[in-house]
Amino acid sequence: MRHLITPLDFTVSELTQLFDLADDMREHQAQYAHLCEGKKLATLFYEPSTRTRLSIETAMLNLGGRTMGFSDAGSSSAAKGESVADTIRTISCFADIAAIRHPKEGAATVAAQFSRIPVINAGDGGHQHPTQTLTDLLTIRNLKGRLSSLTIGLCGDLKFGRTVHSLVNALARYQDIRFVFISPPELRMPDYITEYLDDQNIPYEEYIKLEDVIGRLDLLYMTRVQRERFFNEEDYVRLRNFYILDAAKMSLARNDMYILHPLPRVNEISVEVDNDPRAAYFRQVQYGVYVRMALIATLLELI
Ligand code: NCD
DSSP states (O other), rough: OBBBBBBBGGGGHHHHHHHHHHHHHHTTGGGGGGTTOEEEEEEEEOOOOOOHHHHHHHHHHHHTOOEEEEEOOOGGGGGGOHHHHHHHHOOOTSSSSEEEEEEEEHHHHHHHOOOSEEEEEEEEETTHHHHHHHHHHHHEEEESSSSSSSEEEEEEETTHHHHHHHHHHHHTTHHHHHHHHHEEEOOOOOOOHHHHHHHTTTEEEESOOOTTGGGGSSEEEEOOOOGGGGGGGGHHHHTTTTTOOHHHHTSSSSSTTTOOSSSSSSSSGGGGGTTTBBHHHHHHHHHHHHHHHHHHHHTTOOO
């Protein structure tokens, strides 16, 4: 039985197969409409979510399966003190596959250890968010036609943002990737990620000002400052508007530099940028559904 806890749980060639399947599902959606008939997906969300939970549920519904779950830990037995291990043992009696989001790093790993059904990590604290990464990679592959030979800027809260941690881990396995990390000094990429890049001899640079480097990027991945992971509100208030991508900054970027964002957006991308043809963050949401369809079908071994 397979789980998806980090993007590294799939090899590069397995990812290629997954993305090919996602593209086929996008082009021939009706052909897959009954694939998961009789199957149930449980969503166990201990943290807020709009896109990830509804995207995973939409994916299952598009495949003809059904969904159940909770979107608020307060309405589950977690409020009574039940452990993740006991909850997943229970859910294993009800559903065929589960997606879990939890504020604690490692929660999805624990769930997978005790589960009798495939577990999808839908975000564990500031650690990893592999289905967002699958979404990001499929989007990049479709926008740029490749996942290699790219200079990728990641900007914002690189310390607490789990999406960037997963994305860097995943992209590091492709050829000729160069990373540019753009953050305030307090929100730098964690050492465990930069050490991993050093070990693999993958080049990265660190910048504070977006204007200094935006003109060299093939892609710019913007992120929100993760208020809920800060230790104090004062630091958040000081850093929340550090980056605001607006039309003036976009005028320094190349014509083929796409902007991605896992969303939700707060202030870091001005709404005036939304109409720029390089703004790809809402297209990214759509790709997320197809890649999660492909993932569910793959983990349920229906393909
Ligand atoms: C991200 C997350 O939850 O980590 N959102 C998402 O799932 N698309 C990013 C964020 O919350 O900033």
